[in-house]
Amino acid sequence: MQSICLVEGVRAAGVREGKYGVALIEASGTAAAVFTKNQVFAEPVRLMRERMAGGALDGIVVNAGNANVFTGVQGYGDACRMAEAAAAVLGTVPERIGVASTGVIGRYMPIELVTSQIAEAGGMLRSEDTAETDAARAIMTTDLVEKHAAVVRNGFTVAGITKGSGMIAPNMGTMLAFIYTDAEVPAPILQKVLQTAVVRSFNRVVVDGDTSTNDCVFCTATGRRGTPDMNEFQEALEEVCVSLARQIAADGEGATRLIEVRVTGAPTEEDAAKVARTVVGSPLVKTAVYGKDPNWGRVIAAAGRAGVDFDPDQATVAVTDGTRRVLLANKGEICADDVMHPEALVDAASLMDGAEVIFEVALGAGSAAATAWGCDLTEQYVEINGKYTT
Amino acid sequence: MQSICLVEGVRAAGVREGKYGVALIEASGTAAAVFTKNQVFAEPVRLMRERMAGGALDGIVVNAGNANVFTGVQGYGDACRMAEAAAAVLGTVPERIGVASTGVIGRYMPIELVTSQIAEAGGMLRSEDTAETDAARAIMTTDLVEKHAAVVRNGFTVAGITKGSGMIAPNMGTMLAFIYTDAEVPAPILQKVLQTAVVRSFNRVVVDGDTSTNDCVFCTATGRRGTPDMNEFQEALEEVCVSLARQIAADGEGATRLIEVRVTGAPTEEDAAKVARTVVGSPLVKTAVYGKDPNWGRVIAAAGRAGVDFDPDQATVAVTDGTRRVLLANKGEICADDVMHPEALVDAASLMDGAEVIFEVALGAGSAAATAWGCDLTEQYVEINGKYTT
Numbered sequence: 026m027q028s029i030c031l032v033e034g035v036r037a038a039g040v041r042e043g044k045y046g047v048a049l050i051e052a053s054g055t056a057a058a059v060f061t062k063n064q065v066f067a068e069p070v071r072l073m074r075e076r077m078a079g080g081a082l083d084g085i086v087v088n089a090g091n092a093n094v095f096t097g098v099q100g101y102g103d104a105c106r107m108a109e110a111a112a113a114v115l116g117t118v119p120e121r122i123g124v125a126s127t128g129v130i131g132r133y134m135p136i137e138l139v140t141s142q143i144a145e146a147g148g149m150l151r152s153e154d155t156a157e158t159d160a161a162r163a164i165m166t167t168d169l170v171e172k173h174a175a176v177v178r179n180g181f182t183v184a185g186i187t188k189g190s191g192m193i194a195p196n197m198g199t200m201l202a203f204i205y206t207d208a209e210v211p212a213p214i215l216q217k218v219l220q221t222a223v224v225r226s227f228n229r230v231v232v233d234g235d236t237s238t239n240d241c242v243f244c245t246a247t248g249r250r251g252t253p254d255m256n257e258f259q260e261a262l263e264e265v266c267v268s269l270a271r272q273i274a275a276d277g278e279g280a281t282r283l284i285e286v287r288v289t290g291a292p293t294e295e296d297a298a299k300v301a302r303t304v305v306g307s308p309l310v311k312t313a314v315y316g317k318d319p320n321w322g323r324v325i326a327a328a329g330r331a332g333v334d335f336d337p338d339q340a341t342v343a344v345t346d347g348t349r350r351v352l353l354a355n356k357g358e359i360c361a362d363d364v365m366h367p368e369a370l371v372d373a374a375s376l377m378d379g380a381e382v383i384f385e386v387a388l389g390a391g392s393a394a395a396t397a398w399g400c401d402l403t404e405q406y407v408e409i410n411g412k413y414t415t
Numbered sequence: 416m417q418s419i420c421l422v423e424g425v426r427a428a429g430v431r432e433g434k435y436g437v438a439l440i441e442a443s444g445t446a447a448a449v450f451t452k453n454q455v456f457a458e459p460v461r462l463m464r465e466r467m468a469g470g471a472l473d474g475i476v477v478n479a480g481n482a483n484v485f486t487g488v489q490g491y492g493d494a495c496r497m498a499e500a501a502a503a504v505l506g507t508v509p510e511r512i513g514v515a516s517t518g519v520i521g522r523y524m525p526i527e528l529v530t531s532q533i534a535e536a537g538g539m540l541r542s543e544d545t546a547e548t549d550a551a552r553a554i555m556t557t558d559l560v561e562k563h564a565a566v567v568r569n570g571f572t573v574a575g576i577t578k579g580s581g582m583i584a585p586n587m588g589t590m591l592a593f594i595y596t597d598a599e600v601p602a603p604i605l606q607k608v609l610q611t612a613v614v615r616s617f618n619r620v621v622v623d624g625d626t627s628t629n630d631c632v633f634c635t636a637t638g639r640r641g642t643p644d645m646n647e648f649q650e651a652l653e654e655v656c657v658s659l660a661r662q663i664a665a666d667g668e669g670a671t672r673l674i675e676v677r678v679t680g681a682p683t684e685e686d687a688a689k690v691a692r693t694v695v696g697s698p699l700v701k702t703a704v705y706g707k708d709p710n711w712g713r714v715i716a717a718a719g720r721a722g723v724d725f726d727p728d729q730a731t732v733a734v735t736d737g738t739r740r741v742l743l744a745n746k747g748e749i750c751a752d753d754v755m756h757p758e759a760l761v762d763a764a765s766l767m768d769g770a771e772v773i774f775e776v777a778l779g780a781g782s783a784a785a786t787a788w789g790c791d792l793t794e795q796y797v798e799i800n801g802k803y804t805t
Contacts (some may be wrong), residue, residue: 035803065719077647095715095727097747116744130712131744132752238716309697312800325485326628337485338454354521357487362522401803404794410702411793 029175034247039163043088047142057216068100076348080212085123114147127199136383174268209248211387226266231306274398279405292391301397303331311402319373321353340391423597423785424637428539429553432776437532438551447606458490470602475513476501504537519591554596585790599638616656621696664788669795682781691787693721701792709763711743729779
C-alpha cells in the first residue's frame with residue numbers, strides 16, 4: 026500500500042464506467058476541509074460548507090464526469106442524494122458524508138448512474154492497495170497517472186490521494202484531494218493545520234492562477250493511534266500535500282516537465298509566493314522550458330509584474346536540475362547571454378533536458394521564501410483543451 | 416495615408432536590417448506618455464520617466480531587436496545615445512526626444528548599429544503613406560501585420576501606430592504605441608485623457624495579464640489646428656486607442672480569431688474590466704474558442720475567479736458574432752447543453768467560425784460595463800514561444 030489504506034481505519038473503493046467514476050472512502054473521525062474561493066462554486070461545495078461545520082465525517086463520496094455546477098436547486102438536491110446514497114451503504118447519516126464532484130460545468134448530474142455506482146462501490150470497500158488505486162483512478166479526468174502520497178512518522182501516518190491535471194488550467198477546472206491520518210486531532214486544530222498546509226502546497230501549484238469551481242481538500246483524522254506531536258504532524262501533513270501538489274503539476278495537461286520556482290529574499294512569505302506563482306504561471310516561461318531555452322529575461326520580467334516591490338539590481342536568477350546550477354543574472358549583472366557569456370547559456374540549456382527544471386530567484390528584498398510548482402506549455406495542451414467536448 | 420501622416424506636423428521614417436529596426440517620427444508639440452507598471456523596466460522607460468516631465472517632444476525614436484532591459488548603467492547610457500542621435504538629425508535637444516525599445520531582455524544594445532540606423536532614418540523623413548508604413552514596420556517583432564488607426568473629426572485628427580503581438584503574452588513582452596494629433600492640448604490635460612483612453616483600450620488587451628518591461632504609449636499634440644472640443648477629443652483618442660488595441664489582440668501570436676468579452680451589470684467599471692480581462696485571458700476560454708466550442712461553463716468559471724462579487728444565479732452569458740446571438744445561460748438557468756438544449760449548442764458553435772467571437776456576460780450586480788480583447792490559443796503560440804531564440 027502506498028497511500029490512504031496505510032492509515033488505520035480507512036477503507037476505499039472505486040468504480041468507473043466510461044468517463045463517469047465514483048470513489049467511496051470510509052473513515053470515521055474528526056474532519057476539516059478547504060474549498061474553492063471561486064464566486065461560481067459547485068453545489069456539493071455549497072452543501073459541504075454547511076455540513077463541515079460539524080467537524081466530523083464517516084466517509085467521503087466523489088464523482089467524476091460532471092462537476093454539478095450552475096445546476097441550482099436540482100444540483101443541490103443531487104449532491105444531497107449522493108450523500109444519502111453513501112450514508113446508506115456506510116450505515117451512517119448523510120450529514121457525516123463528504124461530497125465532491127469533478128467534470129463538465131453546466132450540465133445536470135446523471136444522478137441515477139451515480140447513485141448506482143455508489144451502491145456498487147459500497148459492496149467493494151476494503152483496505153488494500155487495489156482499493157486505494159481504484160479510488161484514485163475513479164476520480165481521474167484528463168489525469169494520465171493516479172496520485173498517491175504517504176508519510177509514516179513515529180506513531181502516526183498521513184496519506185492522501187488527489188486528482189488534477191494542473192496545467193495553466195486544469196481541464197474541467199478541478200483539483201480534489203482526500204487526506205487521511207490515524208493521528209488524533211481535534212477538528213478546529215485539524216482545520217488550522219490543513220489550511221496552512223494547503224497554502225504551502227496546492228495553492229502553490231499554478232492551476233489557472235486560481236481555484237476552480239469545485240476545488241476541495243478534505244482531511245479526516247481517524248484518531249486510532251492517539252495524539253501526535255503537533256509540530257511533527259504539521260510537517261507530515263505539509264509533506265503529503267506538497268507531494269500531491271507536485272504530482273498534479275507534473276501531470277499537467279500536455280506537460281513534458283515539472284517547473285519548480287524557488288523564491289528567496291522576499292519581504293514576506295506571501296510576497297515570495299506571489300512571485301513564485303507568477304513566474305511558474307507565465308506562458309512565456311512555460312514555453313521557454315518546453316523549448317529548453319534558458320531565457321531568464323522572461324523569468325525576471327514575470328517576477329517584476331507579480332506586484333511585489335524589489336530592486337532588479339539586487340535580484341539574482343539561477344537555473345538548476347537539482348544537481349548542477351548555473352547563475353544567469355547576478356545583482357543586475359548579466360551572467361548568461363549570447364554575446365559575452367555564451368558558454369553559460371549552453372550550460373544552462375543542458376540543465377533543462379530532464380523531468381524537472383528549477384529556477385531560483387533571489388529578490389534581495391527581505392528574508393522570506395516560498396516555492397511554487399507548474400509545468401511547461403506544449404502544443405498538446407492546446408490540443409487537449411481545444412478539442413475537449415463540452 | 417491611413418494613420419500618423421494624416422496629422423499635421425508629423426513626418427516619419429523607418430529602416431530595418433534583419434531583426435533590428437529603427438522608427439523615427441518627427442512631431443513638435445505637447446506630449447504625454449503612459450509606461451509599464453512592471454518593477455523590472457527598460458532603461459529607456461527609466462529615462463523617459465525623467466524627461467516626460469517636460470511635457471513636450473520634438474520627436475520619437477524606437478528600436479526593435481533589443482529591449483534594453485537589465486542592462487544597468489550601460490543600458491541607460493545607450494538610451495541617452497539614442498536620444499542624442501535622434502536630436503542631432505532633428506535639430507533639437509535630446510531632452511525633447513522620446514525613446515522606446517522592444518526586443519530581447521538581458522542583452523546589451525547593438526548601439527553602433529542603432530545610431531547608424533537613426534542617422535539613416537533621419538535622411539528619409541517625410542509625410543506620406545510609405546513613411547508611416549515604414550515606421551510601423553520597423554518596430555514589428557513577431558507581429559504579422561502593421562497596425563494603424565486614424566479618426567478624423569471636425570477640426571482635428573487623432574492617429575497612431577502600434578506594435579505588439581498580444582497573445583497570452585506578447586513575444587518579448589512589449590506593446591508600444593505612438594499617437595499623434597494636430598489638436599492643441601496642454602500637456603497636463605493630454606496626460607489625463609491619454610491615461611483614461613489607455614485604461615479603456617490597451618489595458619483591456621490581455622497581454623500576459625500585465626504590462627511588460629517596455630510597454631509605453633506616447634501621445635504628441637502638434638496643435639496645428641487649434642483647440643478641440645475636449646469631449647470630442649477624448650472620444651476620438653479613445654477610438655484610436657481601441658482600434659490599435661483590437662489590432663494587437665487580433666494579431667496575437669498564433670491566433671486564428673479575435674475574442675471580445677463585453678461585461679455589463681458590474682458594480683464598477685473597474686470590476687467589469689477585471690471580469691472581462693479574466694475571461695478573455697483564460698487559457699480554457701481561449702482554447703475553447705480555437706476549437707469553436709461554446710463551452711460557456713469555462714466563461715462563467717473564469718468570471719467567478721476574477722475577484723468580483725456577483726451571484727451566478729443572476730448572471731447571463733451569450734455568444735454573438737456581431738450579427739446573430741445565442742443565449743447560453745440565463746440567470747442561473749442552463750440554456751445550452753448537450754442533453755436538454757442541444758440545438759442551442761449547435762447554433763452557438765456556428766457563430767464561432769468567423770474572425771471574431773464575442774461573449775456577453777451580464778453579472779446582474781450593478782450597472783457598470785467594460786470590454787476586453789484577446790485571441791484564441793493555438794499550437795502555433797507554443798511553437799513561436801517555445802522555439803524563439805533567446
